[in-house]
Amino acid sequence: MTLGALVGEAGDDVVGEDAVARAWGLLLDSSDAIADSITLTLLERDSDAYERYGPELRADVRASARQHIKRGLMIMSGGATGPLNATDLWRETGRRRARQGVPLEMVLHAYTVGARMLWEALVAKAGAGADHLVDERVLLTAASRVWSNLDTQNAVLIDAYRRESARVHRQDLQRQQATLDALLEGRGGDPAYVEEARAALDIGAGDDLACVVVLHEPDSANDLGSVEDRLDRAGIGARWHVRSGVYFGLLFGDLPDERDLCALLDPHAPARMGVARAVGGLPGFATAFLLANRAAETLARDERRVVSVADRLPEVLMIGSPQVTSVLIEQTIGPLLSQPEAQRDTLIETLEALLRHDGSPTHAAVDLFCHRNTVIYRLKQIETLTGRTLADPRDKMLLSLALAAETRPQG
Numbered sequence: 001m002t003l004g005a006l007v008g009e010a011g012d013d014v015v016g017e018d019a020v021a022r023a024w025g026l027l028l029d030s031s032d033a034i035a036d037s038i039t040l041t042l043l044e045r046d047s048d049a050y051e052r053y054g055p056e057l058r059a060d061v062r063a064s065a066r067q068h069i070k071r072g073l074m075i076m077s078g079g080a081t082g083p084l085n086a087t088d089l090w091r092e093t094g095r096r097r098a099r100q101g102v103p104l105e106m107v108l109h110a111y112t113v114g115a116r117m118l119w120e121a122l123v124a125k126a127g128a129g130a131d132h133l134v135d136e137r138v139l140l141t142a143a144s145r146v147w148s149n150l151d152t153q154n155a156v157l158i159d160a161y162r163r164e165s166a167r168v169h170r171q172d173l174q175r176q177q178a179t180l181d182a183l184l185e186g187r188g189g190d191p192a193y194v195e196e197a198r199a200a201l202d203i204g205a206g207d208d209l210a211c212v213v214v215l216h217e218p219d220s221a222n223d224l225g226s227v228e229d230r231l232d233r234a235g236i237g238a239r240w241h242v243r244s245g246v247y248f249g250l251l252f253g254d255l256p257d258e259r260d261l262c263a264l265l266d267p268h269a270p271a272r273m274g275v276a277r278a279v280g281g282l283p284g285f286a287t288a289f290l291l292a293n294r295a296a297e298t299l300a301r302d303e304r305r306v307v308s309v310a311d312r313l314p315e316v317l318m319i320g321s322p323q324v325t326s327v328l329i330e331q332t333i334g335p336l337l338s339q340p341e342a343q344r345d346t347l348i349e350t351l352e353a354l355l356r357h358d359g360s361p362t363h364a365a366v367d368l369f370c371h372r373n374t375v376i377y378r379l380k381q382i383e384t385l386t387g388r389t390l391a392d393p394r395d396k397m398l399l400s401l402a403l404a405a406e407t408r409p410q411g
Contacts, residue, residue: 017078020141023134025077026125027118028070034121035065038114045113049106057100061110064093069118076145090153094160099168104161108154115150119143175200180241180250188283197282201239201250208255209278211288212238212306214247215296216271226268234264248289250278258308266306272299273306294319318405325405332402335385347385348403350378355400359390 027034039062043050050058071086097107122142126134179200187193198205214224224247231238231251238249255261261275274295278288291309298315299307309316318325329337336347350368354375357363361375368375379390388395 019138020145021076021078023122023126023138023142024073026134027121028073028077030121031070031073032066034118035069036062037121038069038117039065041117042110042113046106046109053100053102057102060096060100065114068093068114072118072149086153087156090156091160094157095164098161098164104158107157107161111150111153111157115146115153119146176239177241180239180248181243183250183282183285184243184289186286188285194282201252203237203239203250203252207237207252207281209281209285209288210251210255210258210261211276211278211285211292212249212251212261212265213274213289213292213296214249214271215273215293216245216247224270227265227270230264230268246293248292250285258310262306262308262311269304269306272296272301272303274309274312275306276309291316314401314404318401328398329402329406332386332388332398333406336382337406339385347378347382350375351382351399352403354379354390355396355403359396 042061042065043058050061068089071089075086094107097104119142122134123139126139179197182188182193183197188197203209214227228238228240235253236255237252239252240247240249242248251261255277256264258275258277265273265275274292274297276288276292276295278284294316295307295309295312297319298312299305318328333348333351336351337344339347350364353364353367354361356367361372361379365372365375383389386399388399390396390399
C-alpha cells in the first residue's frame with residue numbers, strides 16, 4: 001500500500017502525539033543507514049543526471065540526506081534539544097541546489113523519495129516487532145504527518161530555490177553585461193581577459209561570433225521576442241545588452257555568413273538592424289559592433305529590416321568619415337545641389353538613373369520616362385557643372401559615393 005493511500009484511509013482515526021513520537025524514536029539509531037539507503041536509491045534511479053554534476057554533488061546529497069533524516073527524526077520523536085529548526089535546513093538546501101544548477105524537479109523528487117523511504121523504514125521496524133506501540137493506527141498517523149510535512153518542505157524549498165535562482169540569474173546577467181561592456185572598450189585584445197570573457201559568456205573557443213545591433217524606435221523597444229526565438233530555433237546563442245541606447249547582441253555558435261544571418265532575422269526585424277561578423281573572435285567584437293551599428297544607421301528611420309556591412313559598404317564608409325564625406329560631396333555633386341530646386345532634383349534624378357545603367361542614356365531614359373536626347377542633354381549639363389565625366393571610371397565611382405552619402409538617412 002502506498003503512503004498516499006494510507007494517509008487517505010487514516011481519516012480522523014489518529015493517536016496521541018506521544019505514541020507517534022515514540023515510534024519515530026525507534027529509528028534514531030539507524031538514521032544514517034536510512035539516509036544512505038535514500039541516497040543510493042536516488043543515485044541509482046537518476047544516475048545519468050547525477051553523473052553530469054560530478055562527485056561533489058553526490059557527496060553533498062549523501063551528507064544532506066543524513067542531516068535531513070537525523071534532524072527530522074529528532075524533531076518528530078521529541079528528542080530535539082536546543083534551537084533545531086527544520087525549516088532553515090530546507091531553505092538552505094533549496095538555495096544551495098539553485099546555486100549548483102540542479103533542476104527544481106530533481107530536488108523535489110529527492111524529497112518525495114526520502115519521505116516515502118523514511119515511512120517505509122518505520123513500517124519495516126514495526127513489522128519486525130520492535131515495539132508493541134507501533135500498531136496500524138500509529139503508522140497511519142505517522143504517514144499523515146510525513147505527507148503533511150512533505151507539503152510544507154516543498155513549499156519552503158520552492159520559495160528558497162526560486163529566490164536564489166533569481167539572484168544567481170541577476171548576478172550572471174550583470175557579469176555578462178559587464179563583460180560585453182569591457183569587450184566594446186577594447187579589453188578583447190588582452191588574451192588573459194579573453195578566457196575570462198568566454199567563461200562569463202559561456203561561449204566556446206571555436207565558436208563563430210557576430211554582432212547584431214538594433215536601433216530602437218519608441219514603438220519597437222519591446223518587440224524583440226521574435227528575433228530571439230528565431231535565433232534560438234536556428235541553434236544560435238545570444239548574449240544581449242544595451243549600451244548608450246543601442247540594443248545589441250553577441251551571437252555565437254556555428255553561424256551562417258552575414259547574408260544568411262540577415263535573411264534569418266529580416267522577417268521579424270522590429271527596427272533598423274545591422275549585422276557584422278567578428279573577425280578573429282572576441283578580440284574583433286568591438287569592431288563588429290562599430291560596423292554593425294553603422295550599417296544599421298544607413299537605413300531610413302522608418303525602415304524595419306536587417307543589413308550587413310558588406311551590403312552597405314559605401315554608406316558605412318561615408319558614415320565613418322564625415323569630414324571626408326563633406327569634401328567628397330562638395331568636390332563632386334556640390335554644384336548640382338546649388339542649382340534651383342526644380343533643376344537640382346531633375347539633374348540628381350538623371351545622374352542616379354545613369355549610374356544605375358552604367359552611363360547608358362538609352363536605358364536611363366526608360367527609367368525617367370523621357371527621350372534619350374533629353375537624357376544626353378542633361379548628362380552634358382551634369383558633366384559641365386561637376387567637371388566629372390561618366391566615361392572616367394574614377395569619376396563615376398566618386399559620383400556614386402557622393403550620391404550615397406548625400407541620400408543616406410541623417411541621425
